[in-house]
Amino acid sequence: MLGMLNETQQRDYHQQGYVVLPHLFTVAEMNGLKDAAKRIVDEFDPTSTSAIFTTKDHSITRDDYFLDSADKVRCFFEEDAFDKNGHLNQDKTLSINKIGHALHQLDPVFTQFAEDQRIRDIAVDVGLAKPQIHQSMYIFKQPRIGGEILWHQDASFFLTAPISVTTFWFAIEDATIQNGCLQVPAEPVDYPLREQFIRHHDHNSNDNSNDETEMRRLHDMPWPKAAVPIEIEAGGLVVFNGLLPHYSAPNLSHSSRHALTFHITCANTRYAKENWIQSAPKKLF
Numbered sequence: 195m196l197g198m199l200n201e202t203q204q205r206d207y208h209q210q211g212y213v214v215l216p217h218l219f220t221v222a223e224m225n226g227l228k229d230a231a232k233r234i235v236d237e238f239d240p241t242s243t244s245a246i247f248t249t250k251d252h253s254i255t256r257d258d259y260f261l262d263s264a265d266k267v268r269c270f271f272e273e274d275a276f277d278k279n280g281h282l283n284q285d286k287t288l289s290i291n292k293i294g295h296a297l298h299q300l301d302p303v304f305t306q307f308a309e310d311q312r313i314r315d316i317a318v319d320v321g322l323a324k325p326q327i328h329q330s331m332y333i334f335k336q337p338r339i340g341g342e343i344l345w346h347q348d349a350s351f352f353l354t355a356p357i358s359v360t361t362f363w364f365a366i367e368d369a370t371i372q373n374g375c376l377q378v379p380a381e382p383v384d385y386p387l388r389e390q391f392i393r394h395h396d397h398n399s400n401d402n403s404n405d406e407t408e409m410r411r412l413h414d415m416p417w418p419k420a421a422v423p424i425e426i427e428a429g430g431l432v433v434f435n436g437l438l439p440h441y442s443a444p445n446l447s448h449s450s451r452h453a454l455t456f457h458i459t460c461a462n463t464r465y466a467k468e469n470w471i472q473s474a475p476k477k478l479f
Contacts, residue, residue: 198312199319207320210382212424212434218312219429224366228452230303231332231366234293238269240286261393261405264329265296265473274339283339290334291341298330298456298476305476308456313362314478317458320360320433324461326475328352328359332366333453335374340445342374345417349436350389350409351470354463357387359436366452371423374445376432376453380420385437386413393470407470 199213207213243259259268275282275289282289297304307313308327317325329352334340352359369375379385389409396404418439424432434440445451459465461477 197319211438335451353466358460363432373451377421379418
């Protein structure tokens with residue numbers, strides 16, 4: 195059976211750690227996901243939480259609202275969404291950082307998209323014999339307040355033995371250098387896993403209120419000194435492995451940069467019990 199990726203694309207993936215697939219989906223398909231995300235935000239009560247999402251201080255994301263979201267659909271605010279008095283600076287639709295983390299399991303629109311044969315076939319092409327989705331995130335990268343996402347590796351959060359986590363990054367809207375597109379190392383280097391995000395479960399508690407987390411340093415290799423932007427139009431897909439460092443600059447433009455991500459592992463690998471998400475994955479095989 196013919197796969198989705200040709201030989202050049204598979205070679206790029208294995209040599210660079212990522213492959214860019216422009217125009218894989220239609221703008222209409224992406225707009226369907228955007229409409230579904232808008233519906234979720236419209237139904238979200240902004241007074242129910244003030245939880246924000248940031249990669250600058252992982253202690254901020256360690257509250258119960260975040261840790262209990264693995265099998266739920268929840269909204270998280272941008273860092274700069276609130277004024278000094280705790281009030282939103284603008285309408286909630288322009289204040290949400292992301293929706294996570296079980297869209298692929300619980301929302302019918304995103305569930306149907308996750309089951310698209312193209313996604314499964316690409317996962318198999320890059321080496322995931324039995325692909326399964328552990329996490330989904332709809333990321334807004336709001337105009338003017340869309341925050342910086344610091345260098346990180348996704349295997350830090352979805353460690354398996356051997357490492358198998360692969361990120362599918364779907365461009366819902368055009369991603370440009372102006373609105374904070376994804377950026378990757380300028381030179382291909384074999385990066386070791388630098389950090390591991392560990393969740394310590396309190397087995398004496400009936401809930402997760404006493405769980406603690408830490409970002410454990412595993413290696414001292416520095417983050418890349420230079421990066422290249424991956425500018426991609428709506429409907430494109432970037433696939434990259436769990437060891438590839440990546441980041442995105444703040445969005446200082448007047449245009450949002452919506453994206454959807456799936457974090458996919460192979461069921462033939464051993465999923466670490468220390469990973470913060472332990473809910474059953476969605477199997478694509």
